[in-house]
Amino acid sequence: MEVDLSPLFEQYPLLREAATAFAVIFVNFCALVILIAAARERRRGDHRWIKEGKGYMLSCGSECYTLGAAEILIGRHPCADIRFDDKEISRFHALLTLSNGKWHIEDIGAHNGVIVNGVRIQQRCRLHQNDVITIGKRHLTVIKGVI
Numbered sequence: 001m002e003v004d005l006s007p008l009f010e011q012y013p014l015l016r017e018a019a020t021a022f023a024v025i026f027v028n029f030c031a032l033v034i035l036i037a038a039a040r041e042r043r044r045g046d047h048r049w050i051k052e053g054k055g056y057m058l059s060c061g062s063e064c065y066t067l068g069a070a071e072i073l074i075g076r077h078p079c080a081d082i083r084f085d086d087k088e089i090s091r092f093h094a095l096l097t098l099s100n101g102k103w104h105i106e107d108i109g110a111h112n113g114v115i116v117n118g119v120r121i122q123q124r125c126r127l128h129q130n131d132v133i134t135i136g137k138r139h140l141t142v143i144k145g146v147i
Contacts, residue, residue: 056103058082058133058140065140067103072096074135075110088112088136096127103127103142112136 009016058065065072065082072081077091090110097104106124107114115134116125127133133140 055144056127056129057143059143060138060140064143067096067098070098084136084138086136086138089138093135094133097124105133110135 005019009019056067058067069081073092073095074080074082074084074089075091075093076084076086076089080092090112092108093110094114095106095108097106104124104126105114105116105121107121112135113120115121116127117131118134127142129142129144131142133142
């Protein structure tokens with residue numbers, strides 16, 4: 001059933017403005033609720049990934065990178081999760097993945113490859129605590145942090 005409010009709006013012009021303002025406020029309120037829910041979900045997700053990954057991190061010199069997602073891209077590209085500004089590192093160099101509570105790394109077409117504990121990997125490789133990943137001139141050590 002469709003209701004035509006045009007005559008009412010013509011008779012009371014402020015009613016149209018009030019209805020428009022109400023619609024804008026309602027839409028803004030809905031957007032705010034969605035943003036708050038998304039922020040809460042992200043915090044829960046971040047905490048869940050840290051717990052799922054058992055607190056593992058990568059240490060590179062004085063830097064420490066928390067493995068707080070199911071997939072972590074390592075490379076030179078600005079969108080990489082762990083980014084190194086080094087010409088020996090490909091834009092999209094390696095991918096860390098979490099599966100069943102275990103971390104794996106794979107070379108995703110890097111020119112210089114990915115080396116784990118001194119051996120260049122040819123396929124996806126499981127990571128353990130204290131493994132050393134060499135990417136370009138960077139040496140990343142898998143460490144277990146505090147949850």
